[in-house]
Amino acid sequence: MNKKIGNINCVPILKYEFLPHMADAKFRAYGHSLEEVLANAAEAMVSLMWEADKIRPLRRESIRVEASNLEQLTVKFLTEFLYLFEVKSFLLTNVESIKIEEVKRDTGELFRLEAEVVGDDTPPGYEVYGLVKAVTYNEMKIEKIEEGWRLEVVVDM
Secondary structure, three states, X not given: OOEEEOOEEEOOOOOEEEEOOOOOEEEEEEEOOHHHHHHHHHHHHHOXXXXXXXXXXXXXXXXXXXXXXXXXXXXXXXXXXXXHHHHHOEEEEEEEEEEEEEEEXXXXXXXXXXXXXXXXXXXXXXXXXXXXOEEOOOOOEEEEEOOEEEEEEEEEO
């Protein structure tokens, strides 16, 4: 079903899907923008550990990362959710806002990401059924496509 915003028809796209992988977990995220594809990738990754739509939005956390390329930005951003879970007992339910800016420097470009995320504390009350150990660069692909962006990520389970 198409959604109309003003004079623009917006075709909803699939947020993410899981792909076959021999030992670990692999997913492909989609988004109309770079921000949306990374937010959908975060949702895909945490869905390997808990049901994000069942987590109440009672806590807010801020994420700020910088990287020299989009692959590194992806790994740093997604790794923040592993840190928040392990160190701060935070379960993500939603990426409320995300902003990425590209900064040109003499030494090259730099990508800066700032996000506000909401969630809740770990159990009781929630089931954590898996554990992502690490986000990898293995088989990572991030590309601009006709519909927006597509990102493939493998995580160690």
